[in-house]
Amino acid sequence: MSRKPWADKGSRHKRGYGAAWDRIRLQALRRDCYLCQPCMRAGRITEARAVDHITPKAQGGSDDLANLQSICDECHKDKTARDEGWKRPPTIGVDGWPT
Numbered sequence: 735m736s737r738k739p740w741a742d743k744g745s746r747h748k749r750g751y752g753a754a755w756d757r758i759r760l761q762a763l764r765r766d767c768y769l770c771q772p773c774m775r776a777g778r779i780t781e782a783r784a785v786d787h788i789t790p791k792a793q794g795g796s797d798d799l800a801n802l803q804s805i806c807d808e809c810h811k812d813k814t815a816r817d818e819g820w821k822r823p824p825t826i827g828v829d830g831w832p833t
C-alpha cells in the first residue's frame with residue numbers, strides 16, 4: 735500500500751482527534767510548561783510530549799483543560815496500561831498516539 739507523506743496526520747484526525755483537540759492539547763502543554771505532571775509529582779523533571787486525560791474519555795472524562803495533563807512517553811504508557819487494564823492495552827506510537 736502506498737502512503738502519502740501527509741497520510742499519518744490525516745488518519746490520526748480521522749480517529750477523532752481533530753483540530754480542536756490539537757489546540758487544547760497545545761494549551762495543556764503550555765500551561766504545564768511542557769513538563770510531565772506525574773513525573774513532577776514524583777519529584778522528577780521530564781519533558782512532556784503528550785497530553786493525557788486525567789479521567790479517561792472511556793470513563794466519561796472530558797477534553798476540558800481541567801481534565802488534561804502533560805505527560806511523558808513513559809508515564810503515558812504506564813497510565814494507559816492502567817486505565818485500560820480491563821482490556822488489551824493499545825500500542826502507543828513514538829508520537830504518543832495509539833497506533
Ligand SMILES: [Zn+2]
Pocket residue numbers: 770771772773780805806807808809810
Ligand atoms: Zn513522566
